[in-house]
Amino acid sequence: MLTVNATNFGLAPSDIQIKEYRSSNLLVLDGEFIVDTSAEEYSGIRPMQLSVANLPFSKSRPGTALVTVLSEGVKYATITKVWVKDKNTVCIDKIHPYKSAGSYKVKLNTMLIPERITGEVALHQRTGHTPSVIKGEAAGLEIFTIQSDDWLILTLKATSLTFDTDSQTVEISVPDLAENASSSFPVLYNECLWIALGSKYYPATLENGTIVISKDGNADEASNTGNKFSRIVIVR
Amino acid sequence: MFNSISNNFGAGIIQFKDVQESNYIVLNAKFTCSPQDDAYKAAEVLEITVPALTIGRSTEAGVIVSFTDRREYYGRIENYDACTVAKSWVKDANTLCIEKLSVFDEQPELIFHVQTLYCQLAQGGNVIVGKKKDLSCVSEDDFLSIRTSDSLCVVFKKWAFYHWMYDYCSTAKSNADWEAFFKNLPEDINADVPVLSATNYQHKQLGSIGMSHLEEGYFTMPASERSSGFNNTANYVFSFAFLVRDYDTTPEVEGRLHYENEMLRAGQYDAFSDVNLELIPAPSVVAFSGSMGIYKAGPVTFPAPDFPEEVPAFGAFFLAAHYHSKGLTVQLLEIQVTKTGSNTNVQVIDQSGDKNLAFKMFDTTVPTTI
Numbered sequence: 001m002l003t004v005n006a007t008n009f010g011l012a013p014s015d016i017q018i019k020e021y022r023s024s025n026l027l028v029l030d031g032e033f034i035v036d037t038s039a040e041e042y043s044g045i046r047p048m049q050l051s052v053a054n055l056p057f058s059k060s061r062p063g064t065a066l067v068t069v070l071s072e073g074v075k076y077a078t079i080t081k082v083w084v085k086d087k088n089t090v091c092i093d094k095i096h097p098y099k100s101a102g103s104y105k106v107k108l109n110t111m112l113i114p115e116r117i118t119g120e121v122a123l124h125q126r127t128g129h130t131p132s133v134i135k136g137e138a139a140g141l142e143i144f145t146i147q148s149d150d151w152l153i154l155t156l157k158a159t160s161l162t163f164d165t166d167s168q169t170v171e172i173s174v175p176d177l178a179e180n181a182s183s184s185f186p187v188l189y190n191e192c193l194w195i196a197l198g199s200k201y202y203p204a205t206l207e208n209g210t211i212v213i214s215k216d217g218n219a220d221e222a223s224n225t226g227n228k229f230s231r232i233v234i235v236r
Numbered sequence: 237m238f239n240s241i242s243n244n245f246g247a248g249i250i251q252f253k254d255v256q257e258s259n260y261i262v263l264n265a266k267f268t269c270s271p272q273d274d275a276y277k278a279a280e281v282l283e284i285t286v287p288a289l290t291i292g293r294s295t296e297a298g299v300i301v302s303f304t305d306r307r308e309y310y311g312r313i314e315n316y317d318a319c320t321v322a323k324s325w326v327k328d329a330n331t332l333c334i335e336k337l338s339v340f341d342e343q344p345e346l347i348f349h350v351q352t353l354y355c356q357l358a359q360g361g362n363v364i365v366g367k368k369k370d371l372s373c374v375s376e377d378d379f380l381s382i383r384t385s386d387s388l389c390v391v392f393k394k395w396a397f398y399h400w401m402y403d404y405c406s407t408a409k410s411n412a413d414w415e416a417f418f419k420n421l422p423e424d425i426n427a428d429v430p431v432l433s434a435t436n437y438q439h440k441q442l443g444s445i446g447m448s449h450l451e452e453g454y455f456t457m458p459a460s461e462r463s464s465g466f467n468n469t470a471n472y473v474f475s476f477a478f479l480v481r482d483y484d485t486t487p488e489v490e491g492r493l494h495y496e497n498e499m500l501r502a503g504q505y506d507a508f509s510d511v512n513l514e515l516i517p518a519p520s521v522v523a524f525s526g527s528m529g530i531y532k533a534g535p536v537t538f539p540a541p542d543f544p545e546e547v548p549a550f551g552a553f554f555l556a557a558h559y560h561s562k563g564l565t566v567q568l569l570e571i572q573v574t575k576t577g578s579n580t581n582v583q584v585i586d587q588s589g590d591k592n593l594a595f596k597m598f599d600t601t602v603p604t605t606i
Contacts, residue, residue, distance in 0.1 A: 025516045043415065046454035061514055061523030063600035064555050078564035079555050081598050091452075096417055097562050099376040111521055111600040118491040119517030121548050126604040144553070146602045148519065153602055155553045157568065157587055190558075190565050190590055198564030226589030229568040231553050231601070 003053035010039030019235035021150040022056050025117050028151045029108040030235040037099045050090040057114035060084035067095050069104040077186045078198035082110045109233045129174050136170035137162035152181045155231045163215040172211040182207045185232045191222040241285040246273035253480040255394040256290040259359050262395045264480045265350040271343050282334040294326035294354035300430050302445045303343045314464045316438040319445035326354050349430050351477035366390035374562050375416035379409040394483045396422050402473035414457045423453040424482040433473045435465050493547050500538035506530050508538050523600040530593040535585040543580035549573055550603035556595035567595050
């Protein structure tokens with residue numbers, strides 16, 4: 001677990017639980033916290049910072065976190081930039097258009113690496129799964145993972161989702177998925193690219209090799225909506 | 237960065253941030269002095285002695301000279317801080333000069349804002365054209381609007397030219413401290429930047445000045461810094477500055493798994509800008525940043541010249557932010573770097589079904605064999 005000693009945006013360290021995996025050249029962060037945009041500290045700072053116990057490197061290339069917000073009953077999501085500023089500081093960009101919502105959730109879904117590391121490159125293999133849809137329907141469903149002993153990246157894509165009438169879910173069994181990988185994450189979709197608050201999303205969970213995507217009261221999608229997709233990073 | 241050695245007008249030690257090339261320099265500094273100081277009164281030209289510069293004599297440039305003037309009216313503090321532009325030049329490799337203006341003679345204290353580029357005088361050479369980036373403003377509820385046609389930066393590796401022009405602020409925020417994110421502003425600029433305008437109701441010969449701050453791509457300006465008349469019609473409010481970036485001085489390492497290209501091109505119209513990717517070796521992870529403004533479904537394949545041999549072919553899924561509106565909609569991209577002989581190509585594939593490739597990407601993920 002990442003040891004967070006302080007934040008500069010009014011959130012107590014005790015309210016932040018972030019799983020981490022670290023090596024000398026890699027930091028993987030998996031966790032979420034709520035940002036209160038009405039906090040006095042939030043307005044004056046740029047960007048948000050987590051003061052943490054010593055990190056394995058003092059500067060990183062940028063990575064991304066997912067950010068979700070509820071605005072007028074609609075669930076929106078976007079991405080924000082995350083980076084290591086120094087040995088004890090992780091920075092996360094604020095989302096200005098989300099301020100008037102009062103709060104938003106940051107889901108660290110993040111890999112960070114330092115610069116100037118040399119050596120012979122050893123690439124991972126991507127695993128394509130053959131999922132079974134247990135409830136509802138998922139047309140054009142593709143699921144890929146990259147798995148290590150310590151973390152997992154899952155990429156999901158579907159051209160359309162049809163939610164089960166009773167449970168209002170789509171449930172997908174993914175064989176050969178690590179049992180100790182669990183997460184809650186957004187499955188994103190774009191009805192239009194000119195939406196001020198970002199993509200829309202369905203909340204989803206992964207537990208024991210099963211992905212459950214919930215409609216969760218979302219309105220029916222517009223006719224020209226694109227794919228449903230997610231790419232998540234999980235610390236095992 | 238360097239400190240001044242001395243000066244002839246009673247200022248203390250002046251710290252400069254600097255970029256110094258063979259035919260120009262960019263200097264950033266902020267310092268004060270008193271026109272009531274005997275040394276200031278005696279000086280005809282304000283001279284600062286500095287460690288040897290890389291240029292021996294420059295063309296004329298400008299620095300902002302200002303003073304503070306805050307007045308209370310009916311419990312409200314009005315800002316009449318005043319400024320103008322003074323000529324400045326490099327007289328010789330050890331001497332920086334600033335014009336002394338009599339309009340300031342009665343002031344108790346002056347503030348000098350050096351955010352200036354000095355060209356070597358009388359040295360010809362091929363023109364190097366900078367890359368213009370339009371600035372756009374992201375703020376809460378769009379309270380702040382800037383003139384997009386007049387707000388830009390020209391970005392070089394170690395410095396940037398910044399010109400910003402104010403347009404509009406919502407009534408709800410007219411008396412609030414401002415905070416906004418400027419897209420395309422280099423995020424390694426950390427500077428206090430004067431905000432100027434021609435009108436000053438208390439000092440008719442001078443303009444108005446207030447201080448903004450740029451840091452990590454954010455623009456902030458407290459309400460107290462906005463001059464009286466800031467929002468008046470036909471009062472053009474702007475910033476104009478040459479700003480030193482906090483550029484990385486870490487020495488390069490041989491065999492670095494890194495590729496950088498200002499622009500990859502596929503045909504006449506398709507471009508992948510500011511491409512910058514780096515890997516760690518084993519187990520490999522890749523950080524990839526860049527932006528595209530292609531309004532078609534793709535995929536698009538870009539030749540990548542001079543791609544390092546040490547980086548093998550790979551594929552990966554990245555998350556990016558679409559350029560549209562406030563730039564918050566998310567796109568899933570698949571990028572494949574393929575190699576055929578000595579040629580490398582970068583293919584960008586939309587996996588979101590969005591039918592265009594207009595995005596900004598700054599993501600780290602795991603590359604895999606193709």
